[in-house]
Amino acid sequence: MTTRSAPxxxxxxxxxxxxxxxxxKTTAIQNLLNQKPKxxxxxxLVNEFGEVGIDTSLIETQSSTDTDIFLKEVPGGCMCCTNGLPMQMALNQLLSRARPHRLIIEPTGLGHLEEVIATLSSGFNQKTIRLNAVITLADARMLTQDRYLKNETFIEQVAVADIVIGNKCDLYHLGDKxxxxxxxxxxxxxETQVVFSERGVFDLGLLDCPSRFVQTDPTDQPHHHSIEKQLNDQLIPESGYLTASNAGDGYMSLGFRFDARFLFDATKVRAILQGINIERFKGVFKTQDGAKVFNLASDVLTEMSVPHCEESRCEAIGMDLPDDLTDQLLNAVTASKLL
Structure with missing residues (x-):
């Protein structure tokens, strides 16, 4: 009897x-997955600044019926840290499990993109993957604010792109484009293309555009390293929730996982987010009105219903976070589901 090895x-x-x-970014990737040939x-492969892995959960809630979509996350900061070891291990595991026709990588919005590209374009990766267009999403409204114009990470993300997509263009003002x-x-x-999109929807054909990247040696940068064990691997204690924090490049994150028995009051969660002043909040919650996704970015709160979520989890990111955020979220839990 002969056995055949995997291709x-x-x-x-x-x-x-x-x-x-x-x-x-996550919305754009979800839209691409919706266009995937059957x-x-x-x-x-998703890399997040925080420890909880919210983006992967958001994608899973909307792609749960497609068994030909495979997800893997590298939480806790820039995936190029430690000579790219976290990314390389996750990448190898994902490719081996999925044997995909296409790979999409979402780095953290606070990561060092040029180093990620260099890692993907060197050594063993040159044989296993073919790097196509590097696509950077940008909100043109950011270009009126010094905190973006003077941010080296923001500038680098645009500078190394093969395609710049001006996202959320339906919200632009005169002159933004x-x-x-x-x-x-x-x-x-x-040769960099600039195109515009609404709600992260763009032509699937852009993925096949070539990359112009020429390999360079990664330079040493101050990275934001994980300071907590990945929350996904931990059991939730009797308190009913887990938290983990991260910090780097002037930002901090605070992530939460809640017991699956916790049911949140959607109105209270909404009120918390409407009264908070931070750069970013994203989360999926089990509420009395079903599973809800909340996204806060650029002071705009969006809310969406999804088919299900196994447990509530969320992440707050900002230069300064409220000291009482944990208490606020726990106060939004309805007592009827607490055991």
Whole structure:
């Protein structure tokens, strides 16, 4: 009896979907997954600044019926840290499990994108993946604020892109599109495309555009390392919740996982987010009105119903976070589901 080994994994078409906090990367990836040809297997590698893994949960809640979508996360900061070891291990595991027709990588909005590209374009990865267009989502309205114009991470994300997508263009004001085109012309190579999208929807064909990246040696940068064990691997204690924090590049994060028996009051969660002043909040909650996704970015709160979630989890990111955020969230739990 002879056994056949699995086909060799080689030259998997790969795209990086980059962008600053709250620009809509996860929504864009979800829209791409909705366009996936039925006969193909796609893999998504997600890196988050925080420890909880919210983005993967959000994708799972909307892609749960498609068994040809495979997800893997690298939580807790920039995936290029430690010579790219966390990313390399996760990438190898994902490729081996999924054997995908296409790979999408979402780095953290606070990561060092050029180093991630260099890692993906060197060594063993040159044989297993084929790096296609690096796509950076940007909200042109950010270009009126110094905190973005002077942010090295934001500038780098645009500068290394093969395609810059001006997302949320339905919310732009007069002159915003032109401002983004001009900014990209100063930061990017001449061949960089600038296109615009609403709600992260763009042509699937952009994924097949080539990358112009030329391999460079990664430079040492001050990274934001994980300071807590990944929450996904821990049991929730009798208190009913777990928290973990992270910090780097002037930002901090606080993530939560809640007991699956906890049921939240959607009205109270909404009120918390409407009264909070932070850069980013994202979470999926089990509420009395069903599973809800809450997203707060650029002072805009969006809410969406999803089919289900196994447990409530959320992440807050900002330069300064409220000291009583834990208490606020626990006060939004309805007593009827607490055991």
């Amino acid at each position: 060799h994994i080689a030259s998997v078409p790969t795209n990086i979907i980059s962008g600053f906090l709250g620009v809509g 006969h193909e297997r796609w893999a998504v 032109e401002r983004l085109v001009e900014f990209a012309s100063h930061q990017c190579e001449p």
